[in-house]
Amino acid sequence: MNTIILIFIIFLAGAILTFLASNIKGLLKEVLFLASVIVPVVMFFTGVKAGDSFNFHLAGFAFQWEITPLGYLFALIVTGLGVMAAIYAVSAMQKTKNLGLFYFNFILSIMSMLGILFSRDLVSFFIFWEIMTWSSYLMVVYQGKDVQKVGIKYFIFSAIGAYAMLMAIVMVYSLTGSMMIDKMIQSYAGFAFNMQIIIPILFLIGFGVKSAMMPLHVWAPGAYSHSPMAFTSLFSGALSKMGIYGMVIVMAGMIAYFPEGHWFRIVIAWLGGITAVGGTLWAIAQDDAKKLLAYSSVAQLGYIIVGVGIGTPLAMLAALFMAVMHALFKGTLFMAVGAIEKQTGTSNFTEVTGLIRKMPLTFLASLMGIIALAGIPPLGGFVGKWMLYESLIGSDHYLLVIVIFFSSTAAFLYCYKFLFGFFLGQEEKEWEHVKEAPVLMVIPMIILAGGTFLLGTFPGLVIKPISAGLEQLGYAATQGKYWEMSMLFNEWGDQVVLEPILYAIIAVFAFFLVFLLIKNHKNTRYVSTKDISTSGEVPKEHENLTFIQNFFQPFLRAVEPLMKRQIDFYYNGFGKGIEALFDFTRRIYTGNGQTYALYAIIFVVIFLLLKTTLFGI
Amino acid sequence: MELFLNILGAIATVILAFIVGMSYGGIVRKITARVQNRKGPPWYQNFIDAYKLYSKTTAIHHGWMHRMGPAFLMVSSVVTLMFVPVLNNGGWFENMNFQGDLIFLLYIMVFGSLGMALGAGQTGNPNSAIGVTRGLSQMVGFEIPWVMALVAMMIQYKTTSITGFIEVQQESGTWLMFSSPFAFIAAVLAMLGMFRYSPFDIVGAPSELASGPVSENGGKYLFTMMSSGSIFTFAKLTLYVDLFMGGANNLLVLLIKTFALYMVPVLYGLVSPRYRTEQAVRYFWGWPLFFGLLAIIYAVIF
């Protein structure tokens, strides 16, 4: 039997079995869950290689599942993060009600993501896309918080995106008579001009929603923060990448028709830039870690969209590298928030402080995640940023560089807020009892954080598969040019060698750490955070000395004009208007039988009067 | 062997940077005193302070992050220095500049502030946290014109490497501060924020924040920070000199150029009161941003 279809069957069967087993006491469901995630993933790594395919016909459409190099790259993200998140979830979701539903959707979303990556025809692409949407939707509402607002918002936007995509798909189908992605890309040049415009825009809406592009991002903060953190790591890390994947497929596939500098590309890139800035600014203003990370995800996806939009080989490389990195570090960070929430019961900065000594491993993971997120060398985030800047400068998008740089500098603010809010600051008595998260939750975090470290020094590890993916998309020119194990190139031939940098950093750090610790290490004692210079005052237990409220108020005051109004406001207004309109139109049904009879008569009379115009007689 | 020499050269560079930075600090104190009609401390006062701080006991800490904070800071400044070619002809001070470029530098430069901020955060002192937030906000402010200047230069000279810029200047014979003046103006205005003299000394702000992030650090910690600050000062000044003033062929020229450049923020600071944070942030988004834009336009046109 074909391994591809077997993978899907195991996923599906595993999902159903886990769901059915969810009411059985004992570890059966956990074991089933892990098995049904890990077994197919192992099969994916061992039994499948790029180029394998599986074809069949259903409902009159030809289905083709094939593993492309690009799909393989994204599948690495999905499977890697998926397994980590699954291990994390087993521990994190203990003692939760309705566990079956969680496991079911978890497995289904991993399956659907792999499905998206494998499909080479638009129908199965869309089918898996929708499965992904609703399974993730069920995760968003899973905890029952704000379901009517957040959940519905997520689903509305997803549906708008998906239906825009569906419209594009059926248009492509009617134009080419085939649902194959390759066929679409090939015959794109032959479309009428308006179709050439409309189809990519519709696709873009579809993918833009999933990847939280700026005017379509409003679902993201709520959805990310309301789903269980075990899933959010996957949600933000892998699921949102599907939008990027689609964008890459469509945009890069049509590279021949949208050359670099085409207005369409520039529009996308600028949308990405706006997304990055907006996401960052709003992230700074958040007091809830989940919301902060959610907005941060929006911003990070903005960078990726910029890269995809620019579309030079280096920019593409940067975008895909950042996609991988984002999966790693955002997975870590969401997991960390989940651990904190599990241990303390809240994820609000203003409530939790000073966990660093209680949850050191979580802190370590978050620290690495944050450093990677901020793009500070030597961790992986920097590599992606570097390539993005170089590609932007190399392709003459100077203002975009500034925009991106602003966003990424401002990102330090929320990065610091995240670390400070949870781990640093006063160690309150309220949180004295907090323990480090369970081992199964810590291990995935540490592994993912280690991944950022590894890729920061040896980006070649992932740049190689990315190059393979890009070749598939038609960037044959990039062959071998942009990847080296530990070296980065820009388009002018300048380079950064990462390995000695890492050694230098480690050496200097170690030297000065030893310098600071030597001699007085034994004499130095730990003192509590209450023992600080507060003009001689002895802080009482109840006194709150942590500065976290209005953390970045001065900065926010400085950027106030940019943040006056959320786009949410307009969407909500639109929604309210629509509902009011519908409230009005439904009054057609007056409840009076006579009125209905009158409608019938009017119907007849109108058509009798207009019969010539309507029926041509 | 070569590696060993390189390491030796790096250590020499660090020591040089330390000495020069410290001396500059002392001279600035002296100048400040003279401007305020005081006699002021001797120029080597900073060395005395540093040694005293080094010799003080450090009996307490607030946790590992607190202890590692200064080391982070040091990493930032030393690694920054590593990537800045001190002298044009290389030699002992060549460092690792062949491996890095400006964007890398930009990021490694903030590495220290963030690490320091973490250390400051763990002390639990609210003043530290406030100072950190101010510092980060201000950083967002001044990085924009600074980056605009750099981008303008990059597109003008089609390189992102510092040695590349030096070569450009050596070939053309003109300093970049003349051939791309707007970038230089933007960069210098950004420098005001970078060096945190008045009116941008909102981070330390002794009378408000009790020296801000460093308020819980004494003794060795403070010593490390102080040295790191000196090294960083030197590194940044050298970077500016390399970028805009054609680098330096020997140490004396380097000292003259850096000192001259250093006087800009110092003298500007001497006659300025302190801004509020949002004012400071907005300051950089005013004229400096304008000059940055002008620089980019200039670079695109020429």
Place this chain on the structure above:
Amino acid sequence: MYKFLEYGVYGASILLILIGLYAVLTKKSLIKIVIGLSIIDGGIHLLLITIGYLRQGTAPIFSPGFENAAAKMVDPVPQALVLTAIVIGFGVTAVALSLVIRLYRHHRTLQIDEIKSLKW
């Protein structure tokens, strides 16, 4: 004369339909609406019969002596239709009246615009 009568019957049936419609659309009483519906039915029945009417036609029965009368026969189909329709109309009217009774029992009124608890 016959022609006039024929048109007259057409006219009368349409008039009946319109009268019924008038009642259905404007009268507020449920009973009157039911009556209106019956009048419409009556009008349509009349219309149907008129369609099948043949001037000086005979009954549509083949009997001895009238073997060739097929051409002169009145069309029997409309009559069958009308018979069926009348039965159906009767049934509908019966159900309608029973519903009216129940409505009156619950609402204590026969005004149709007061009976609209189901709406929108």
Place this chain on the structure above:
Amino acid sequence: MVGSPVLLIAVPLLAAFVIPLIGMIWKELVRIVPGLVLAYMLVLSVTLLVEVNQNGTIVETIAGWKAPWGINLVYSNLTGLLATIITTLGFLVWMFSYRFKRNVDFEPAKKYFIFLMMLVAGATGIVITGDIFNQFVFIEITGISAYALTAFYTGRNSAEAAFKYLMMGSLASSFLLIAIAIIYSQLGTLNMAEIASKMHTMDPVFKVIALIFFITGIGIEAEIFPLNGWAPDAYTEAPGPIGAAFAGVVVKAGIYAVIRMVFTLFDIPAAHDFLITIGLITLIVAESTALRQEKLKRMLAYSSIGQMGLVLVAFGIGTHAGVFAALFLMLNHAVIKPLLFFSGSYLVFNSKEKRISEVNGLGKFMPYTAGLFALGSFAIVGLPPFAGFWSKLSVLTAAADEGLLLVIALVLIVSVIEIVYYFRVVNRIFFQEYNKEESVVPHKPRFNAIIAMTVLAILILVIGFYPDAVTGMLHSASSDLLDKSGYIDNVLQVGQSLIR
């Protein structure tokens, strides 16, 4: 030959009259016999459909009168498919309502099942008859039993709903009669096939007028927009399973009548555009109204109307793909909407007002029913891999083939609205707190109801995962509908069929 299509009508009607008598023997028989009858109908319709698939259309004459003089029944791929859908649903409705409520004791049960059988028989008759007046009669039979079933509960609202339904229904029958009168006066025949074959001779003015009266008359049954005022009331106030029967049986028959008129009887090409327009209006108005509903069944009713609008749009496209899509939609709707009505009626079983807000947190108490409701919602909004997706996809591809981009856009926008109101309910069921006292435990469905719902759910999943299970049937049915001359030939050369 297992039986004749006549039996599909004759047996239930006969049984309807016999039930009161056998009820005297053993009361339980009143419940059992209708089941047997409906099961028989189901088996018969399926076997006939299989046969039609193999041997071609069956044309059955009644009392030996050949077409065009006598009344004949046409059991073709299309009508057979619809008849099968109708009888299946009839059977499932019976199974679901075997003991729907405790208070349905002997006397109401007798009436209930008699009318149910008449409803199914009438709807089957509408579908399989080949005579226009006969169709009218069946419409009336369906109508009268529907009025009675609407008024089944003796509350004030059900009487009101039934009266509105009746009022509209008799207006509809009047319009139909007028149309029949016009056609008969012009063409002198009532046989559909003959009308179709002679239609080109008819005066265009009369043709259009007849079409308008027809569409108005049947449109009331088929819930076309301005004529569907009765529908939400009837759906809401009728017993839950009857709502399902309306959605699955009555409306299907009405739609069939409309498309038979437009596709076979009248040769007016503009009628297709008319169908698209009116279907879109129906779709939009109904779905937007459904968005603001407070009562669950009413919401389902409007949704049902909207789906019918979509079906009309798909038919209006007029190509093979369009007809296929429309039939697929009808099939899916006939599977999904009853499931929603079934499970929905249990969700609001104990509540007086049947408000949506009262389903909060019910997923905890009745996970299976609520899960089925969720499944139905997922399916009807067209999420893959459930049944509704395939029909929606085929509608869109059919529309795209004809370049009807505006239609596609509108349909998709409306789908978003649909998603909103369905998911609001699903959210409430599963993810919000139970907001009533713990003592009020919701009514759990009975075993028979669970079976009925499970069958539908399995159908949804089967169609969803393997649409090819039904597409072949649908394709032959749509070819059948579009093959006008074949229909005429089949019916008018009935002699050949008889020999077989």
Place this chain on the structure above:
Amino acid sequence: MSYDKDSHKIFDFIQNWARKHSIWVLAYGTGCGAIEIPPTMTSRYDAERLGVRGAATPRQADVLLITGYLTTKTLKRVIRVYEQMQDPKYVIGFGSCTINGGMYYDSYNTIKVLDKYLPVDVYINGCMPRPEAVLAGFAKLQQLIAEGKANGAQKYKENLEWYRENQKRISPHWVMPEYNW
């Protein structure tokens, strides 16, 4: 790294020299004497030329300058600040009030003899002491440091119980954390 008698002399010498020339002062300026600090630091007297410089927090400071009287309320804070300072550390009693209460000699809530509560290394006499006197005080402190005699902190450590007793007499509700050196 406090007074390690066994360490090399030359190291000690350099160390003391550096300490002598780098005196970071934490001024506890609650008393009226604080008014004399600015003239001392600014252009006319310019204490910075001697290496005297303000420090912002006790962690960084070498010298605790208590300007004038302490009340029973502020004493607690001063002790806290003193204990937070890192070795080596010195205390300068500034003004007569710190010696014997000065003009508040009979006040019920003023600390009259500071030395009972904190180990004062240098007293600066006067009410107010003029900047010259302050500078003289600093010079005296420098001299003491250079000679290695400014060992108030040592004294405090050794006699902590005695000091505590005195301190607790002033602040009966003693809730301060342990002294950490």
